[in-house]
Amino acid sequence: VERRVFMNSPLSSKIALFNAHANDHQRKQTVNPFSNDIRNMNKRQFSKDEYGRPEKGSLSECRGFKATAQVCKEMLELCELINHYGEPLFTEAESPNDPRKVISFGDLFTLYTIISDKLVGMLLRARKHKLVHFEGECLFQRRDDHVPIVLLKPIGEIREEFQKKIDSALLAVKENE
Secondary structure, three states: OOOOOOOHHHHHHHHHHHHHHHHHHHHHHOOOOOOOOOOOOOOOOOOOOOOOOOOOOOHHHHHHHHHHHHHHHHHHHHHHHHHHHHHEEOOOOOOOOOOOOEHHHHHHHHOOHHHHHHHHHHHHHHHHOOOOOOOEEEEEEOOOOEEEEEEEEOOOHHHHHHHHHHHHHEEEEEEEE
16 A cells, blocks of 8 residues: 655644644643543652642633632722711710721621622622621621621821722733733
């Protein structure tokens, strides 16, 4: 049987492109933990900083930075709302220079539903960042309307802290694109 080899034909370039794609796929499957071929699998090594994080420069990392900026903006907006509509926790005579403000969950819920429907999630996240304090694990409309929400830090300090976070997240998005 005679074998013909066509060197610079359109078919040979398509075959070479297909083979390159197939080899690249096989290489990626050796580190894919969900691959069916576990015989040739190389266990990927992660440093402490890399574990659980998307690859540098990936679209997932970019989406993460955008989400960070958005959540920071929403937490800042929540704190601004509490600061504006809340009352001082103590009178000036009781405790001078106390920056804390308080608002009931029911009042905050009424104000915040105009802005967003995820008040409880934002409150939980703000509590995690030690911006607000309230009793209980989760708050429910009507049942917990009387629960006080306390803004723990001065609004100027919160603005400064979150503006830095927002700026660094947006800078990382621009560097990624």
